[in-house]
Amino acid sequence: MTHLDELESESVYVLREVAAQFENVALLFSGGKDSIVLSYLARKAFWPARIPFVLLHIDTGHNFEETLTYRDAWAEKLGARLLVRSVQDSIDQGRVTEESGVHASRNVLQTVTLVDAIMELGLDACLGGARRDEEKARAKERFFSHRDAFSQWDPKNQRPELWQLFNGHKAPGEHFRVFPLSNWTELDIWRYIQREKIPMPSLYFTHTRPVFERNGMVLAASEILPRLPEETVTERRVRFRTIGDMTCTGAVDSPAATIEEIVAEVAAARTTERGTRADDKRSEAAMEDRKRTGYF
Amino acid sequence: MNLLRFTTAGSVDDGKSTLIGRLLYDSKAIFDDQLDALHRASLRRGEEQVNLALLTDGLRAEREQGITIDVAYRYFATPHRSFIIADTPGHVQYTRNMVTGASTAQVAVILVDARQGVVEQTRRHAYLAALLGLSHLVFAINKMDLVGYEQAAFERVKSALEEVTTHLAPTAKVHYLPLAALHGDNVVERSERLPWYEGPSLLELLETLDAPEQAGPARFPVQYVIRPQSPDFPDYRGYAGRVVGAPLHVGERVVALPSGLETEITGIETMDGPLEVAEPGRSVTVLVKDDLDLSRGDLLAPVAAPPTTAQELTVTLCWLSTTPLRLNARYRVRHTSREVLGMVTGIDFVVDIETLEQAPADGPLTANAIAQVRLRLAAPLFVDAYTANRTMGSLILIDESSHVSVGAGMIEAS
Numbered sequence: 001m002t003h004l005d006e007l008e009s010e011s012v013y014v015l016r017e018v019a020a021q022f023e024n025v026a027l028l029f030s031g032g033k034d035s036i037v038l039s040y041l042a043r044k045a046f047w048p049a050r051i052p053f054v055l056l057h058i059d060t061g062h063n064f065e066e067t068l069t070y071r072d073a074w075a076e077k078l079g080a081r082l083l084v085r086s087v088q089d090s091i092d093q094g095r096v097t098e099e100s101g102v103h104a105s106r107n108v109l110q111t112v113t114l115v116d117a118i119m120e121l122g123l124d125a126c127l128g129g130a131r132r133d134e135e136k137a138r139a140k141e142r143f144f145s146h147r148d149a150f151s152q153w154d155p156k157n158q159r160p161e162l163w164q165l166f167n168g169h170k171a172p173g174e175h176f177r178v179f180p181l182s183n184w185t186e187l188d189i190w191r192y193i194q195r196e197k198i199p200m201p202s203l204y205f206t207h208t209r210p211v212f213e214r215n216g217m218v219l220a221a222s223e224i225l226p227r228l229p230e231e232t233v234t235e236r237r238v239r240f241r242t243i244g245d246m247t248c249t250g251a252v253d254s255p256a257a258t259i260e261e262i263v264a265e266v267a268a269a270r271t272t273e274r275g276t277r278a279d280d281k282r283s284e285a286a287m288e289d290r291k292r293t294g295y296f
Numbered sequence: 297m298n299l300l301r302f303t304t305a306g307s308v309d310d311g312k313s314t315l316i317g318r319l320l321y322d323s324k325a326i327f328d329d330q331l332d333a334l335h336r337a338s339l340r341r342g343e344e345q346v347n348l349a350l351l352t353d354g355l356r357a358e359r360e361q362g363i364t365i366d367v368a369y370r371y372f373a374t375p376h377r378s379f380i381i382a383d384t385p386g387h388v389q390y391t392r393n394m395v396t397g398a399s400t401a402q403v404a405v406i407l408v409d410a411r412q413g414v415v416e417q418t419r420r421h422a423y424l425a426a427l428l429g430l431s432h433l434v435f436a437i438n439k440m441d442l443v444g445y446e447q448a449a450f451e452r453v454k455s456a457l458e459e460v461t462t463h464l465a466p467t468a469k470v471h472y473l474p475l476a477a478l479h480g481d482n483v484v485e486r487s488e489r490l491p492w493y494e495g496p497s498l499l500e501l502l503e504t505l506d507a508p509e510q511a512g513p514a515r516f517p518v519q520y521v522i523r524p525q526s527p528d529f530p531d532y533r534g535y536a537g538r539v540v541g542a543p544l545h546v547g548e549r550v551v552a553l554p555s556g557l558e559t560e561i562t563g564i565e566t567m568d569g570p571l572e573v574a575e576p577g578r579s580v581t582v583l584v585k586d587d588l589d590l591s592r593g594d595l596l597a598p599v600a601a602p603p604t605t606a607q608e609l610t611v612t613l614c615w616l617s618t619t620p621l622r623l624n625a626r627y628r629v630r631h632t633s634r635e636v637l638g639m640v641t642g643i644d645f646v647v648d649i650e651t652l653e654q655a656p657a658d659g660p661l662t663a664n665a666i667a668q669v670r671l672r673l674a675a676p677l678f679v680d681a682y683t684a685n686r687t688m689g690s691l692i693l694i695d696e697s698s699h700v701s702v703g704a705g706m707i708e709a710s
C-alpha cells in the first residue's frame with residue numbers, strides 16, 4: 001500500500017469504529033478541505049450505504065459566500081443531512097456576547113454554539129477534521145478524545161491509545177470528539193484531493209480579491225471587518241490555505257490555479273497553514289485554551 | 297512501504313528533544329513561522345539560542361513546568377518516505393507512555409549518552425520495545441562531540457549494549473549509530489567528524505528500514521455491517537473491516553467465528569471498485585456466499601488456519617492506571633472489534649523493571665507494573681499469540697465504572 005492508501009484505510013477504520021461504538025454522531029462540517037476529505041472518506045467507509053451521520057455546520061455568520069454555496073452542494077452530492085446552527089442565534093438568545101473592537105471575531109463564540117448544539121441534539125460523538133500536524137496542542141490529541149459533561153478537554157487526563165483499540169466508553173452526558181485525520185499532514189490532504197479528484201471550493205484557487213494587511217496577515221476586505229485608518233485596500237491575486245471565519249482567515253499571494261499547482265505550492269511552503277490564522281496568534285496557547293473549553 | 301512509524305526513547309537528558317528537533321529541522325519539516333514562534337518563546341524565557349524542545353512541548357503545563365506530558369505525534373517526510381514519530385516523554389510514567397507509543401510503532405530509536413553508556417532507562421526501553429514486538433531497535437549513541445568523536449568510546453557503548461540485546465526477543469533487528477544531535481552530526485547528513493563510521497546517518501537508516509507486516513494467516517474482524525436498504529441495493533449485506541495478517545482472497549473458504557459455520561468469500565468491495573485480493577491493513581467490505589448471521593465482533597479466518605478460540609488466556613499485562621488491579625473483579629476486555637467481560641484470576645510473576653528479572657507478585661499490580669497474568673473471559677475470544685500477530689494478540693482492559701483504559705495486554709498463550 002502507498003502512504004495515502006495506508007492513511008485512507010486507517011481513517012476509514014476509525015470512521016467505522018465511530019459508527020459502531022456511538023449512537024448519535026455528527027460530522028462537523030465547515031466547508032474547508034479537511035472536513036471535505038473527512039466526509040468523502042465517510043462515504044467510502046459506508047459505501048454503498050449512506051453516511052450514517054448528520055453533517056453539522058456551526059455557522060459564524062461571517063463565512064465566505066463561496067463556502068456556503070459549496071457546503072450545500074456537497075451535502076446534497078453526498079446524500080447527507082446537513083444541520084446548521086448559527087452563532088447569530090446564540091447572540092440573539094443572549095447565550096454569548098459579541099466581541100467588540102477591530103480585532104473582534106466570532107471564532108471563540110462558536111464554542112458555545114457547538115456545545116449547545118451537542119446538548120440539543122444529544123450527540124455522543126462529534127467527528128472533526130483536525131490534524132495533529134496543524135498546531136502544537138493538536139499534536140497531543142488522541143483519535144478518540146474524551147470530553148466531560150461540560151465538554152471540557154483535559155490534556156492531563158487523556159486515555160492512552162494502544163494499538164488500534166479505541167475505547168469509546170463514557171458516562172451519560174459525556175461525549176467524544178473523534179479525529180480520523182489525525183495522522184494526515186496538509187500535503188497528504190492535497191495529494192489525496194488530487195488523487196481522488198475531489199471538487200474543491202473556489203476560495204482555494206487563485207483569484208483577484210480586494211484585501212488589506214493587518215499584523216502581516218492578508219485579510220479579505222468586507223463590511224464585517226472594520227478597518228483602521230492606515231489599512232488600505234488593494235486588489236491582489238490570492239488564495240486561501242485554510243477556510244474559516246472571514247475575520248480571522250488570512251489569504252496568501254499565489255498564482256496556483258489547479259490542484260497540481262496547489263500541491264506543488266504546499267510542498268514547497270516555508271510557513272504552516274496556521275500561520276494565516278489570527279485565532280492562533282492571540283496567545284501561545286490559544287488553541288489549547290479554546291480546546292479545553294470545548295472548541296473543535 | 298512508504299510510511300514508517302517510529303518511537304523515540306531514552307533517559308531525560310539524553311537529548312531526545314534535540315534529536316527530534318534536528319531531524320525535523322534538517323529535513324526542513326520546521327516551518328518559518330514555527331521557528332519564529334520558537335525564537336520569540338526562547339527570548340521571552342531569557343534563553344539565548346532557539347530551544348528546540350519548545351517545539352515538542354505543546355501544552356501550557358508542559359512549557360510552564362518544562363516537562364512532557366503523555367505522547368505526542370509528529371510528522372515529516374523526505375522524498376523517499378513519510379514518517380510518524382510517537383514522541384514519548386522519558387518521565388516517571390515511562391512504562392505507560394512507552395507502551396502507548398510503541399504499540400503503533402515499527403521501530404524504536406533509543407538514545408544513549410556516549411559518556412554514560414548503558415543506564416537503567418536504556419535497558420528498560422530496549423526491553424519494552426522488544427516486548428511490544430517492534431521490528432528494529434536503533435541505538436543512537438548521542439553526544440559523540442563530548443567524547444571527541446572517538447571510535448573507542450562508541451565501541452565501548454556498543455559492546456555494553458550488545459550485552460543487553462542478547463537477552464531480548466530475537467525478532468528485533470538491532471542497529472548502532474554514533475551521532476551528535478546538537479550539531480546535527482549523522483542525524484540527516486553523514487558527518488565528516490566520524491570518518492571511521494561507515495554506516496548510514498540516522499535518517500538514511502530510517503529511510504531504508506524494512507518493517508514488514510507480520511505474516512501468518514489472514515484474519516478479518518468484523519467491524520460493522522453495511523446494509524444500504526436502498527432501491528439500488530435491496531439485499532446488500534456487507535461486512536466492513538480491516539484485513540489483518542495475510543492477504544484475503546475472493547473465493548477463499550473461511551470459517552465464521554463464533555458460529556463455526558463455513559462459507560466462501562464472494563466479493564471484496566470498495567467504493568473504487570471490487571478487489572480480487574485485499575492486502576493486510578486495507579479497509580474493505582467483504583461479501584460471503586451464505587446468509588450467515590454475522591455481526592460486529594465476529595471474525596472470518598481461513599478454514600485451513602483458524603485462530604485459537606479461548607476463554608482462558610496467559611497475558612503479559614502492562615498496568616496503566618493509578619488505581620491498582622483488582623484480582624477476580626470484572627473488567628471489559630477489548631480485543632479487535634470484540635468486547636467481552638473478563639477477570640484476572642492470578643499473577644504468575646511480575647517483571648522487576650529495574651533488573652528486568654521475573655519476581656513473584658508481592659501485592660496488587662500498580663501503575664506502570666508489567667506482569668504475566670491469567671485472564672478468564674465470560675465469552676471466548678479468537679486470538680493469535682502477540683509474537684505471531686500484533687493485532688490478533690493485543691487487548692486492553694477497561695474499568696467498568698470509570699470507563700478508562702487501565703491495562704494493555706499481549707497474549708502469550710491460551
